[in-house]
Amino acid sequence: MTTSAPWPGIAITIVAIAGMKAAGPLLLGARRLPRRLLVVAGLAAAALLAGLVVVAVGTHGPSRDAAALVGGLGVAGVAYLLRVPMVVAVAVAMLVTALLRWWLGVGA
Amino acid sequence: MTAPTEGRGRPEPLGRAGIVDGIRRGIGPAAATAVFGAGFGAMAATAGWGTAAPVTFSALAFSGTAQSMLLVSSAAGLVPAVAAAVLVNVRHVVMSIALNDSLRGSRWVRALHAQALVDPSFALAHRGNGQFDRAVLIGASIPQWVAWVVGTVVGLLVAPGPDVIRAYGLDVALPAFFLLLAIDEARRSRPAVAAALTGAALAAAALTVLPASAALLVALAGALVGLVLRHEEDGS
Numbered sequence: 001m002t003t004s005a006p007w008p009g010i011a012i013t014i015v016a017i018a019g020m021k022a023a024g025p026l027l028l029g030a031r032r033l034p035r036r037l038l039v040v041a042g043l044a045a046a047a048l049l050a051g052l053v054v055v056a057v058g059t060h061g062p063s064r065d066a067a068a069l070v071g072g073l074g075v076a077g078v079a080y081l082l083r084v085p086m087v088v089a090v091a092v093a094m095l096v097t098a099l100l101r102w103w104l105g106v107g108a
Numbered sequence: 109m110t111a112p113t114e115g116r117g118r119p120e121p122l123g124r125a126g127i128v129d130g131i132r133r134g135i136g137p138a139a140a141t142a143v144f145g146a147g148f149g150a151m152a153a154t155a156g157w158g159t160a161a162p163v164t165f166s167a168l169a170f171s172g173t174a175q176s177m178l179l180v181s182s183a184a185g186l187v188p189a190v191a192a193a194v195l196v197n198v199r200h201v202v203m204s205i206a207l208n209d210s211l212r213g214s215r216w217v218r219a220l221h222a223q224a225l226v227d228p229s230f231a232l233a234h235r236g237n238g239q240f241d242r243a244v245l246i247g248a249s250i251p252q253w254v255a256w257v258v259g260t261v262v263g264l265l266v267a268p269g270p271d272v273i274r275a276y277g278l279d280v281a282l283p284a285f286f287l288l289l290a291i292d293e294a295r296r297s298r299p300a301v302a303a304a305l306t307g308a309a310l311a312a313a314a315l316t317v318l319p320a321s322a323a324l325l326v327a328l329a330g331a332l333v334g335l336v337l338r339h340e341e342d343g344s
């Protein structure tokens with residue numbers, strides 16, 4: 001197979017990603033965030049993580065596949081709220097989703 | 109104990125204990141990252157990218173979303189593909205700004221430490237009140253980086269089909285970790301619950317008209333509830 005990797009695109013993307021990750025220190029320097037913005041910064045992780053979950057489910061659209069994913073994530077979430085260890089809860093999510101996919105006929 | 113060093117630009121050494129703690133907590137997300145990496149490697153193999161390009165890309169970019177986006181959109185041409193790959197990660201600009209107060213050392217040292225920024229590490233390093241533990245941030249990213257690069261290589265070699273990944277629910281690991289980390293965040297305070305619910309609602313609404321990457325940026329706006337809610341972090 002011939003190699004047709006877009007090296008220029010890869011190189012530019014690498015530099016751009018590094019630049020975005022460095023944006024805070026490079027743009028703000030030693031200036032500190034105002035108190036109110038610091039509060040917002042403290043809530044960014046919660047908002048982002050919830051968004052990541054919704055996007056993971058939502059990109060499937062309304063479908064049996066999405067239903068299987070919601071089922072797996074839901075069981076894992078409840079398990080975690082009941083103090084099941086994180087790694088076990090993730091394994092539960094994978095197992096339940098796989099079983100639901102098989103049962104709903106949307107597996108392999 | 110001496111008084112805490114307040115000065116910026118006075119580099120204090122990174123705590124070894126924090127790095128080790130971060131590595132330990134990063135292992136779980138790393139397992140999920142390895143699967144994602146294998147998926148990227150398999151896609152790159154199918155696209156005929158060879159070996160050097162995907163491995164170099166994974167080692168230096170360390171961004172599943174951006175790399176996958178460049179891969180699937182590279183047929184559209186250099187500029188649209190790079191623009192798409194960059195846009196999917198614009199949220200890292202916001203997250204980097206949020207991190208800046210918690211980093212130490214010169215501007216360039218802090219910019220270097222900020223390279224450890226990936227979504228799970230950002231959440232794991234959060235101590236509450238907008239303060240982040242930079243040693244945990246860096247530590248947690250170490251096993252994830254290794255898993256990402258090794259996963260890419262395994263994906264290139266084995267090239268598991270999407271059917272295999274789906275049949276075993278392997279693609280669920282990463283969203284599951286995001287959900288559990290979201291629960292951890294929501295346990296911190298009522299404003300965090302509000303931010304998570306608002307972020308989820310905003311992402312769901314945005315997804316109806318925008319691509320996933322833009323929906324994530326919109327979700328980040330859920331943190332703005334902090335401007336209207338009284339802050340009652342249970343940091344004590």
